[in-house]
Amino acid sequence: MTDTSKVIEGRTGPWEIVLGLEVHAQVASRAKLFSGAAVGFGAGPNEQVSLVDAAMPGMLPVINRHCVEQAVRTGLGLKAQIHAWSRFDRKNYFYPDLPQGYQISQFAHPIVGEGEILVERDDGSTFTVRIERLHLEQDAGKSIHDQDPDWTYVDLNRAGTALMEIVSRPDMRSSEEAAAYVKKLRTILRYLGTCDGDMEKGNLRADVNVSVCRPGAYEKYRESGSFSHLGTRCEIKNVNSYRFIQQAIEYEARRQIEILEDGGSIVQETRLFDPTKGETRSMRSKEEAHDYRYFPDPDLLPLELEQSWIEGIKAGLPELPDAKKARLQSEYGLSAYDAGVLVTESVRADFFEKAARGRDAKLTANWITNGLLAKLSEGGHDIDDSPIKPEAIAGLVKLIEEGVVSSKIARTVFEHMWAGEGDPAAIVEKHGLVQVSDTGALEAAIDKLIAANPDKAAAVKDKPQAIGWFVGQVMRETGGKANPGVVNDLLKAKLGIA
Template sequence: MTDTSKLIVGRTGSWEIVLGLEIHAQVASKAKLFSGAAVGFGAGPNEQVSLVDAAMPGMLPVINRFCVEQAVKTGLGLKAQINLRSSFDRKNYFYPDLPQGYQISQFKDPVVGEGEVIVEHDDGSTFTVRIERLHLEQDAGKSLHDQDPNATYVDLNRAGTALMEIVSKPDMRSSAEAAAYVKKVRTILVYLGTCDGDMEKGNLRADVNVSVCRPGAYEKFRETGDFSHLGTRCEIKNVNSYRYIQQAIEYEARRQIEIIEDGGSITQETRLFDPTKLETRSMRSKEEAHDYRYFPDPDLLPLILDPVWVKKIQDSLPELPDAKKARLQTQYGLSAYDAGVLITEQARADFFEGAAKGRDAKLTSNWVTNELAARLTAAGQDIEDSPLKPGDIAELVALIEEGVISSKIAKDVFDRMWAGEGGARAIVEKQGLQQVSDTGALEAMIDKLIAANPGQAAAVKEKPQAIGWFVGQLMKETGGKANPGTVNQLLKAKLGID
């Protein structure tokens, strides 16, 4: 059944979006796919180029075993079929930044076959994206056009860098689903350690295939496998942020709908997204596989994997996001939402577990995902670089649990901890921030307050929720140090409220 929440209303009726993504993830490796040249961001132009990368005559590629291992590990993390026999092909096209005149890729026989990724909507419900394949390929270099208006420069540092191309089925139906899918895949790759997921540096980017169709057509496609039901697709190349992915999809879908409703037809083509104008523009006509004249690379033998080796890789897999989320819920009693927020970054989940030992898990989670996360974001820091360590947060939470400080005072203590004034207990003792729990002292203040405000006291007896006024006055008088629980108990007793 068509999900009406995903429909786009045009002039002539409703439309649906159908999306498939190709995620290009740079393999976390110190060397390139077919040469020993270094891989790294920030090197000077053409400083990381071997004779193989530059396609010098007689230079032969040699497969990087570690890159293959990383691809297999990723396939296992995506619950995909590992193909024990795969092969490399030459994909022929001619760009200045592709010195060989072809790209070594995998066409008919990829190293990883079909798999699936379970992705969460914002409301906690899930949807499944089927993985069609994952193949290894080498990256091209980079053409630079902005240094000289009369010349184009070529930097081959990226040429030959190992990429994993993760190709999905057209299973996403909205821009939000596409962004959520990329987030989930990125999280899995980072957990596995097979890609650092740095989208800003281009280490993970997506080609987004967009088509539009009338309601019900997608269901027919799923029943028959006939792509003609989906309409002509356009591919938006190299989108490297979640926000841009959503904006590009929304613009492109509207563009296609307007063309069709005006009586035109969609031309299959490759497009680029302009984040300044928030629009896509034509780059070139979309090539089909035969346009690339694929043929087996004669310099590389088929890749044969030992099942024992694959099993060893599988046994070494870390705890992945879905498993970690389920464990955090079971072990710490966290809600699905709180656990989901924590596991989006492995370092954040690890920080939480380090702070939550013996402490209130919900309270610890709140401090890690709210106060600490906000402060790190403002400072432009990752949690790995946090000046506060898990033990610091655990000490702060312990003081709240013990009733030594209130949640309000805890924020002041946190600010002082962040400023480097020391640990939570030392700050509380030095600044005299302990809660006032002395019932004798509090009773005297309450008696004085009630005597000075008889009308307010009478109103509370008629409307018990008005007791908040007295609580506020006591907290103000004690500088926020009064124990709220003790204050409430004493006030209720004094005012005769059950």
């Protein structure tokens, strides 16, 4: 394994970060995990609460088959082991927004076992994050503290919402790797359709486990599998953006290093990240598993899945990001970078493939990644909000291929397309943007230019690169409409450059 850990220099020597994440992904489902109550964002307080969610006496949970299918689908997408037999447990703790006094989760027997994700760093290199498990559980409600200083309000709309908790091994060594892992996981979930990945709404959030150790300790852990080689970890709860994940890790690592270098020890605890202050703060001491008094939920039978049902789900999986990226590179000749940008969202890749039919694929990809996506990102949008459709991009590329417009004129055409003027060919005709390739007209302009600048013309023979000045002058004279290739050829012939 290549060592890509981030070394932090402390007062007493170098330190390294070790990171593992527990990602909570809200299952894409219209109903909750154990009740028929609706799931949706924006409802008024306690408008989406059934008697089961509110823990009314005598109300029994009933498993949502669709949520089970979504968990299996996700496990298959993570190349993970699917357990044909799994069980729900009660995780007991008291909190005002947990009306049952326990959370129905999976502890000893999760529905999905070990898997792995291949993640790409910013420099194009890759690393593998091992998945330890994926289990289903119900979400708690929400306590609201900021409406009245004397009261805490409880909204149970989220209570009972189905979550997939995806637990990684501590295989990440920097804040950048942790953010890259969550991005890749989000992409896979969205491809699968099992979670919408909306971090702003809390539909995807991460608990980040951070510890620090001296160089070499992590390698000993990988060799032996013993966590004793690693430092004491702290868990930062419910971080819901890539930027906050990185900030929380950087702060927490520094905090732990300072404590250790001052002779102290790290207390295993749960912490919160304050994005305003950019720091973590203590929430509670970390409870070990036995403190939750897990035991099998007596109201729910174990889940027993037929292998044929699992195989049916597997057969219906879509083309996933890694496979799609490899295909775009081999089938369309795209670079790893362009293919990677396009497969980040399935709608981007679909847009590209529609636009590239019968056209120059590399040129099409360039107009999408460097033109359209760049324009969309300025307003915080992605390609599904684009006012320009794939057919329009294809039309623009066709005009370039046929020499109707130059690359420079194409940028002007693109701006008109962005403004909603429609078909690129119609825009070219309306605004008189056709590229000038008529050699007669161009020759006249070039002859006039050479006659007016005999010294420069003579100098070009000794310094051929100086021809660029003449090309620029012709382009200016023609309002940028001259065909650069034709201009270059004519100038070389008239100036006697081979």
